[in-house]
Amino acid sequence: MKIEKHWGISLLAVLAIGPGLMLNTALNSIREILQRSFDNQSYTSITPVLIGVMSFAFCIPFGPILRHKIGERRTYVLSMCLFVIGALISMISNSFLTMGIGRVLQGVGTGLTLMMMIPMLVLSFPIHKRNLALLVLIGGFYGSGVTGVFLGMLVNSYGHWKWLFYLALILSLLGIGFSYKFLSNDHAKPHEKNPLPFDIVGLTFMFIFTGFITFTLLNLQKSGWNSAYVWVGIVGSILFLYLLFIAELHSKNPLISFGLIVSPKPFLAILIAIVGNISMILTLLSLQGLLKSESLFDRGQISLIYIGLFAGIIIAAILSTLLYDKVGPGVLGIIGAIIIMVVNIQWMYLDGDAPAILFVISFIASTAGVGFTVAAGLMGAALGGPLPSLIPRMVTVQFLRVISSAIIPLSVSIIFRKVYEDHLTQASIEVKVASKEHFIQSLHIKSEMMTSHTFSGFSCLCGLLVLVLSIFMFLTGKGHKLAHKPHHKEQHKEKQSEEKIQVETSASVSPPQCVSNKSFPNPVIGDSEFRKALKAFSQANYAPKEMLHMGDQEFRNALKKMKDIGK
Numbered sequence: 001m002k003i004e005k006h007w008g009i010s011l012l013a014v015l016a017i018g019p020g021l022m023l024n025t026a027l028n029s030i031r032e033i034l035q036r037s038f039d040n041q042s043y044t045s046i047t048p049v050l051i052g053v054m055s056f057a058f059c060i061p062f063g064p065i066l067r068h069k070i071g072e073r074r075t076y077v078l079s080m081c082l083f084v085i086g087a088l089i090s091m092i093s094n095s096f097l098t099m100g101i102g103r104v105l106q107g108v109g110t111g112l113t114l115m116m117m118i119p120m121l122v123l124s125f126p127i128h129k130r131n132l133a134l135l136v137l138i139g140g141f142y143g144s145g146v147t148g149v150f151l152g153m154l155v156n157s158y159g160h161w162k163w164l165f166y167l168a169l170i171l172s173l174l175g176i177g178f179s180y181k182f183l184s185n186d187h188a189k190p191h192e193k194n195p196l197p198f199d200i201v202g203l204t205f206m207f208i209f210t211g212f213i214t215f216t217l218l219n220l221q222k223s224g225w226n227s228a229y230v231w232v233g234i235v236g237s238i239l240f241l242y243l244l245f246i247a248e249l250h251s252k253n254p255l256i257s258f259g260l261i262v263s264p265k266p267f268l269a270i271l272i273a274i275v276g277n278i279s280m281i282l283t284l285l286s287l288q289g290l291l292k293s294e295s296l297f298d299r300g301q302i303s304l305i306y307i308g309l310f311a312g313i314i315i316a317a318i319l320s321t322l323l324y325d326k327v328g329p330g331v332l333g334i335i336g337a338i339i340i341m342v343v344n345i346q347w348m349y350l351d352g353d354a355p356a357i358l359f360v361i362s363f364i365a366s367t368a369g370v371g372f373t374v375a376a377g378l379m380g381a382a383l384g385g386p387l388p389s390l391i392p393r394m395v396t397v398q399f400l401r402v403i404s405s406a407i408i409p410l411s412v413s414i415i416f417r418k419v420y421e422d423h424l425t426q427a428s429i430e431v432k433v434a435s436k437e438h439f440i441q442s443l444h445i446k447s448e449m450m451t452s453h454t455f456s457g458f459s460c461l462c463g464l465l466v467l468v469l470s471i472f473m474f475l476t477g478k479g480h481k482l483a484h485k486p487h488h489k490e491q492h493k494e495k496q497s498e499e500k501i502q503v504e505t506s507a508s509v510s511p512p513q514c515v516s517n518k519s520f521p522n523p524v525i526g527d528s529e530f531r532k533a534l535k536a537f538s539q540a541n542y543a544p545k546e547m548l549h550m551g552d553q554e555f556r557n558a559l560k561k562m563k564d565i566g567k
Helices: 007-029 031-038 046-059 062-070 071-094 094-122 132-158 163-180 200-223 228-250 264-293 299-306 308-348 356-382 387-430 436-475 485-508 527-542 544-549 552-565
Strands: none
Touching: 007 031, 007 046, 007 071, 007 132, 007 163, 031 046, 031 094, 031 299, 031 308, 046 200, 046 387, 046 436, 062 071, 062 094, 062 552, 071 163, 071 527, 094 387, 132 163, 132 308, 132 356, 132 552, 200 228, 200 387, 228 485, 264 356, 264 387, 299 308, 299 356, 308 356, 308 436, 356 387, 356 436
């Protein structure tokens, strides 16, 4: 069975990026098990998770650059090999230090492929089917992150964690194998006559900024807000983020193009994606806390409840694909925000036992709601400006999103721990149990429920903020569409017209040996024109920025001329 190239590219994108996203969310939810496994107090359990995410964020801008230099297949295979080596090191590690080394390699591999594969994925689809790329982006990428939550639940239930890296390793090896079928064995593009200078200043500030973020979060996990190192790290992070922002605004060839996201639509879209991510984390913490307080469910029932996450992903992926071009990112964000608010309002006032079906429906609805906000945020930011600058704008959006995905879970977990301790103190006053042996258990159940109610309230407020931001985005307009069906129809009519002219011309000419080249509607082009068309295709394969400047009609004309040569 022959697989169309755009589905092959989609498969490669999911196999390249999905395992990294899956491990990030899975490891974040099993930190206590990792700490007990290594029994090392000098490193906190967040260390391998955090440095993996930060190396991922740092390498995002270099994927398009590396593809431009050495080609798509070489970049893909190199990145996947780094990920495989990192997974092997993590599997055999017996300390946080060696596991951290493996996580760095995994982050580098995922970061290099992210912004090489996403543009290839979107542009590989025919222009009239390009909205199907959203099905892969939501179902594949967002789905991989949610799959990590499910796998983390399994690890917490059964205690074994190394099989996570075996799974990621197998998926990566499959990606390497399929790359030889779906990616071309291209070569590096010849050096330009006047290339723009590399952004050394931006690279330096970006490295220092990510270093300060890592330093701050590690000390925050280990010592809390009272540590002087935490506040030094916060000040340093803000300072170098400001310096990075100023440097990139004035750079001719910036690594992170902040200037492309200061307009209303991409700026609002980034905020929607970040706040939606916060809401997702708070909602999951709330539902997980309520599940812990329920003693009626066994491991099998809890596993079935978590399967609702996947149903929510499927719903979000399909509806986002069908609705994005019709209603725009603003309306999608509004729908997602309303769903998030309804789910959390329900759980704010939950007391006593709840049936399993209510948990399943809540997991489905919350995952689908956040999926709508992800589609609205990421695609609204990507398509919220001029199309020729789509790739550098997406690089900036992904860099900020991944940085926020490192900061938000850790900050929320620390807040969760503080809120839990406060509610534990309050519950110790309220809970009155005749038997002392049941006192501690009842105390923790009560505090879990109170904490879950608190987080449902905060998640509802995040949903309200997403609603307001989405309304403002709706007022800015729908923006660019992913698919262009009217344009495709015009192309089809134009093709039929050309074929009709060719038939009529061929019927009216004399025998071929008596006809000059000028009589044919598609004459053979000269060497110079052929080289120009070939150069245009080389630029499209290796330089995303130049490819975006080439219009679809120009691309088709060049393709037609090259096909005519072989006739």
